[in-house]
Amino acid sequence: MTIIxxxxxxxxxxxxYTLFGTxxxxxxxxxxxxxxxxxxxxxxxxxxSLLITRFLGLPPFISLVVLIPAMFLVGQVLQHALLNRTLQxxxxxxxxxxxxxxxxxxxxxxxxxxxxxxxxxxxxxxTMSLPLSGDFAIGVLxxxxxxxxxxxxxxxxxxxxxxMMGRAFRATSDDxxxxxxxxxxxxxxxxxxxxxxxxxxxxxxVFMGARTNFSPLDGPARLIFAFEVVIIGGMGSxxxxxxxxxxxxxxxALGGAVNPAWFQLxxxxxxxxxxxxxxxxxxxxxxxxx
Amino acid sequence: xxxxxxxDIHAHYGLFHALKGVSLEVASGxxxxxxxxxxxxxxxxxxxICGALPVTGxxxxxxxxxxxxxxxxxxxxxxxxxVPEGRRIFPSLSVEDxxxxxxxxxxKGHWTLQRVYELFPELVKRRHNAGLDLSxxxxxxxxxxxxxxxxxxxxLMDEISLGLAPIVVEQIYRAMGDITAQGATxxxxxxxxxxxxxxxxxxxxxxxxxxxxxxxxxxLGDQEMxxxxxxxxx
Numbered sequence: 431m432t433i434i435x436x437x438x439x440x441x442x443x444x445x446x447y448t449l450f451g452t453x454x455x456x457x458x459x460x461x462x463x464x465x466x467x468x469x470x471x472x473x474x475x476x477x478x479s480l481l482i483t484r485f486l487g488l489p490p491f492i493s494l495v496v497l498i499p500a501m502f503l504v505g506q507v508l509q510h511a512l513l514n515r516t517l518q519x520x521x522x523x524x525x526x527x528x529x530x531x532x533x534x535x536x537x538x539x540x541x542x543x544x545x546x547x548x549x550x551x552x553x554x555x556x557t558m559s560l561p562l563s564g565d566f567a568i569g570v571l572x573x574x575x576x577x578x579x580x581x582x583x584x585x586x587x588x589x590x591x592x593x594m595m596g597r598a599f600r601a602t603s604d605d606x607x608x609x610x611x612x613x614x615x616x617x618x619x620x621x622x623x624x625x626x627x628x629x630x631x632x633x634x635x636v637f638m639g640a641r642t643n644f645s646p647l648d649g650p651a652r653l654i655f656a657f658e659v660v661i662i663g664g665m666g667s668x669x670x671x672x673x674x675x676x677x678x679x680x681x682x683a684l685g686g687a688v689n690p691a692w693f694q695l696x697x698x699x700x701x702x703x704x705x706x707x708x709x710x711x712x713x714x715x716x717x718x719x720x
Numbered sequence: 721x722x723x724x725x726x727x728d729i730h731a732h733y734g735l736f737h738a739l740k741g742v743s744l745e746v747a748s749g750x751x752x753x754x755x756x757x758x759x760x761x762x763x764x765x766x767x768x769i770c771g772a773l774p775v776t777g778x779x780x781x782x783x784x785x786x787x788x789x790x791x792x793x794x795x796x797x798x799x800x801x802x803v804p805e806g807r808r809i810f811p812s813l814s815v816e817d818x819x820x821x822x823x824x825x826x827x828k829g830h831w832t833l834q835r836v837y838e839l840f841p842e843l844v845k846r847r848h849n850a851g852l853d854l855s856x857x858x859x860x861x862x863x864x865x866x867x868x869x870x871x872x873x874x875x876l877m878d879e880i881s882l883g884l885a886p887i888v889v890e891q892i893y894r895a896m897g898d899i900t901a902q903g904a905t906x907x908x909x910x911x912x913x914x915x916x917x918x919x920x921x922x923x924x925x926x927x928x929x930x931x932x933x934x935x936x937x938x939x940l941g942d943q944e945m946x947x948x949x950x951x952x953x954x
Contacts, residue, residue, distance in 0.1 A: 598824055613825035615791070
């Protein structure tokens with residue numbers, strides 16, 4: 431039975447990784463570049479939620495009411511003011527720019543919040559659990575996290591399939607030049623993508639802050655997890671993100687069950703295995719541009 | 721009244737001077753065919769008109785107001801649609817999504833999804849297929865339908881018969897009648913002269929970035945057309 435419990439725990443952990451991966455998959459899917467500040471943005475979101483919690487006295491999950499629109503705006507401004515300038519110059523300038531952003535963010539957070547680990551105060555929700563059997567119970571918070579991740583992916587799926595803007599978004603991913611002939615500004619689509627990615631980052635930031643603790647230098651490790659989720663799932667695919675998140679979570683949980691030191695290692699090995707067997711991931715959806 | 725006026729425009733690819741002062745006018749409801757050999761500047765002219773390539777000199781005006789060097793996505797809202805060379809269907813979108821996206825800016829008019837399906841009934845059974853899975857002819861129909869969905873006043877068509885079976889070309893040219901019947905003005909780039917002459921009221925020959933001959937197809941002699949096309953008497 432222990433292995434089933436471990437897998438269930440892995441799936442629940444995967445809910446958090448799914449959220450990490452969603453934002454990265456969105457921007458990668460449409461712009462084909464990696465935002466290296468993704469992990470730092472998650473940590474930044476957690477600190478922002480902590481500030482809102484402290485100064486407005488709101489519970490962390492209610493802070494999302496402020497945090498989601500604020501992060502959406504930050505994402506849009508970042509894309510409009512900085513990253514859109516690096517278009518048409520290949521992949522490197524935007525990668526270097528987001529790398530610089532990552533360094534700046536880490537140090538700014540270090541100065542503002544010190545290197546102490548922080549966590550979001552969520553009260554009794556942190557320890558609430560549902561007993562499944564006599565010796566096994568699952569946490570309510572991880573369950574809500576997983577449900578939220580599935581809901582976010584489902585909403586994004588509806589947005590992409592059923593709205594005009596969603597079609598324009600997919601078409602921009604296919605061919606950013608031709609889409610302009612349809613009256614779509616691909617730069618605006620990029621800014622929208624970054625905005626949505628940042629809104630999802632806000633959600634993942636609060637769940638991360640509630641489930642574990644965080645410090646200003648945690649970003650790069652979150653980025654690696656998000657990156658692994660996208661690689662396992664397949665570039666630009668939403669159902670791939672869910673599969674990638676769950677597989678990474680299960681791999682880490684199983685590795686950790688064998689030897690606590692193998693927790694992260696098992697996740698990396700799983701990613702390498704997928705890369706070796708299916709280099710484009712399990713559910714590749716992005717079409718190569720010609 | 722001219723829908724499109726192009727006056728002495730120049731365009732460059734790097735150092736290469738691709739358009740060396742081209743002027744033309746397209747009257748409302750007219751079909752103007754641009755013909756010329758490979759490299760004469762036909763596609764460059766279309767790209768320059770629709771904002772995909774910067775114009776380095778001269779004027780481009782639509783209904784009297786200047787449109788030159790406006791971003792391509794604004795021209796669609798002004799009523800210009802391009803059927804690009806190579807069709808450029810969005811491969812991961814379904815046929816229907818490709819068509820619906822054509823109406824992104826919401827210009828109202830005759831053309832709706834229903835009417836495009838009536839124009840190209842073949843597309844109905846393929847409506848849920850991805851653009852990736854279409855034959856060349858079907859792709860061309862989607863590309864034309866997608867352009868029509870924006871209810872354009874002016875449609876630029878670039879090499880729409882290229883690489884298609886004669887029977888499909890026949891069908892696409894038949895649809896041209898319905899398109900102009902709805903009042904759209906068409907600027908057609910075509911290498912197949914006889915095909916172009918069946919639909920065009922006016923024809924304009926390009927040679928090495930300049931207009932070498934223009935007129936009504938029936939009034940042009942074979943010899944002068946040959947010279948205008950190849951640059952020397954053959």
